[in-house]
Amino acid sequence: MVRMLVRSVPARKRARGLGKMAEEIKSNESEVRRNYEAFRQKLPELLQTHRGKFALMHNAEIVEFFDTAGDAYKFGLKNHGAGKFSIQEVTDSSVDLGFFTHAVVERSV
Numbered sequence: 001m002v003r004m005l006v007r008s009v010p011a012r013k014r015a016r017g018l019g020k021m022a023e024e025i026k027s028n029e030s031e032v033r034r035n036y037e038a039f040r041q042k043l044p045e046l047l048q049t050h051r052g053k054f055a056l057m058h059n060a061e062i063v064e065f066f067d068t069a070g071d072a073y074k075f076g077l078k079n080h081g082a083g084k085f086s087i088q089e090v091t092d093s094s095v096d097l098g099f100f101t102h103a104v105v106e107r108s109v
Contacts, residue, residue: 028083034060035086
């Protein structure tokens with residue numbers, strides 16, 4: 001017969017861990033929101049100079065442009081960590097990039 005020793009994590013520790021996780025998620029959402037707004041404001045100009053490229057955003061600034069979303073993602077993970085950056089395609093039409101985000105130029109009618 002094999003006995004297994006199971007140690008449970010005290011409730012206080014679990015609660016602290018969950019609280020920290022919630023703060024991290026909130027921080028990541030805030031980063032993406034700031035990046036999106038900064039990108040949206042710069043998009044008309046970027047369409048003239050970087051159409052079709054992927055902009056890696058961090059702290060509401062464009063860090064670098066890439067030819068593929070995958071290259072931008074690898075660079076972002078390596079240099080900024082998961083959830084600490086976002087990627088936007090420079091395009092005037094909305095493109096669904098899965099968990100990446102996108103912005104489009106607002107046109108007046």
